[in-house]
Amino acid sequence: MRLGVLDIGSNSAHLRIADLAPGEPPLPVRSVKSAVRLAESTDRHGVIGRPAVGRLIGAVREASAAASAAGVGELLPLATSALRDAANRDDVAAEVRAATGVELGFLSGEQEARLTFLAVRRWYGWSAGPLLLADIGGGSMELAYGAGDEPEIALSLPLGAGRLTRHHLPSRPPVRKRTRKALRAHVRSVLDEATTGLAERPAPVRAVATSKTFTQLARLCGAPKAKAGPYAPRTLARADLHGRIPELAKLPDEERAKLRGVKRSRAHQILAGAIVAEAVMDVLSLDRLDVCPWALREGIFLHRLEALAAGRPAGPPFGTAADRAGAPYPCPVPVRPSRPDAERKAVARLHAVGTG
Known part of the structure; x- marks a missing residue:
């Protein structure tokens, strides 16, 4: 299968696409990286600023389009420390979902x-x-x-x-x-x-x-x-x-x-x-x-490959204490085109709030 992992970090959103086959290492297909600069756009209250949210929406849109063009069957979109720890992370995730149709997950x-x-x-x-x-x-x-x-x-x-x-x-x-x-x-x-x-x-x-x-x-x-x-x-x-x-x-x-x-x-x-x-x-x-x-992205590829080989549904890795407490984990989602109308409305809303 062809899997895409979108890793949203402090500085960038990095899409890695790889082909997975039992008994083989992940075979790299394509890599797409976009600057989002979430950490430097987070204020002292832990709130990510609107310009950074706009950059994130653009990066997720680009990654989704690249995954679709590359024939990716599933996309794992995940966010690490910068977005995971943000005070407005749920609002940001909702904006991204409305603009791109992509549901972000979070790794502990x-x-x-x-x-x-x-x-x-x-x-x-x-x-x-x-x-x-x-x-x-x-x-x-x-x-x-x-x-x-x-x-x-x-x-x-x-x-x-x-x-x-x-x-x-x-x-x-x-x-x-x-x-x-x-x-x-x-x-x-x-x-x-x-x-x-x-x-x-x-x-x-x-x-x-x-x-x-x-x-x-x-x-x-x-x-x-x-x-x-x-x-x-x-x-x-x-x-x-x-x-x-x-x-x-x-x-x-x-x-x-x-x-x-x-x-x-x-x-x-x-x-x-x-x-x-x-x-x-x-x-x-x-x-x-x-x-x-x-590193992390390869670990996600390997974890997904092992789940496929064992016939297990994709889900949180390892069953840690954080998982048992309900920490969200990005489940694979089918790659589908983004929704331009919803995206334009979300971006317009961002600009309106940012200039109001």
């Missing part, structure tokens, strides 16, 4: 950690032994540990690179050493409290990082380029990262974006990401992390 932080762990386990296999996973997003950071398909520990912490940049760093560099030390102390305090259970587990045989933040930090510290392909080994060493943090702190965004591996869209938050990554390795006594090319 624990579900994100478990699905990403599944992807990492499948990538490295059983020879990897007990795995430790770290993933830094825009709004949250996920940690997971386990020796099987499912992690024994799955955590989601409010240590996303975008969140920390907004709340703890100045709008313009340079970032003074005392400011960096204060942020590092905050990150360490959260990690120290949250990871006590990890200290009681056997040391992981392999410690793994996923996400764009870790990928770009690894490239900054000398890992192979993307064109080397997914099978090229990539690692991030704590000592190398430690040496790059003062440089990142001095540079404005436009200069950071000229550094090896740093994308312009993430230049503003790469310093916070580096501080979190270093703190994670320090607190968990890790000298280096292997960077895995598979």
Whole structure:
């Protein structure tokens, strides 16, 4: 079957389309990415602003059209931290549904950690032994540990690179050493409290990082380029990262974006990401992390494929406490054309409210 996963994050809405077949890895077909900038458009009350909602509607409309053109049978639209935690998330989801016909679902932080762990386990296999996973997003950071398909520990912490940049760093560099030390102390305090259970587990045989933040930090510290392909080994060493943090702190965004591996869209938050990554390795006594090319979206593909193979209906992964409490999960929906009339009315309503 051909499945589309639309991942709506803090900065972008990213559609990945893949063909799924039993016994085979997800075969990538197409990728469509649109900037939505939800996190930076969220006010201090947690309300996402109207311009960002308009961008989101446009991104979902584009993704739905791309999925239809690619022959996608089912589309899984999901939102992570930025929209999940927004005070007006239900209103935003209603606007998107009225404009595009697409019903957004929400993943809990624990579900994100478990699905990403599944992807990492499948990538490295059983020879990897007990795995430790770290993933830094825009709004949250996920940690997971386990020796099987499912992690024994799955955590989601409010240590996303975008969140920390907004709340703890100045709008313009340079970032003074005392400011960096204060942020590092905050990150360490959260990690120290949250990871006590990890200290009681056997040391992981392999410690793994996923996400764009870790990928770009690894490239900054000398890992192979993307064109080397997914099978090229990539690692991030704590000592190398430690040496790059003062440089990142001095540079404005436009200069950071000229550094090896740093994308312009993430230049503003790469310093916070580096501080979190270093703190994670320090607190968990890790000298280096292997960077895995598979992450959350691949975990969703694999979870859906396993459900199909077992004849199970698609639904929340793993049956976590959050699932039992009724946390919404995006069920696959047939791809269908959007409704232009409803869309025009919704967008007009947005403009009217935004200018009223």
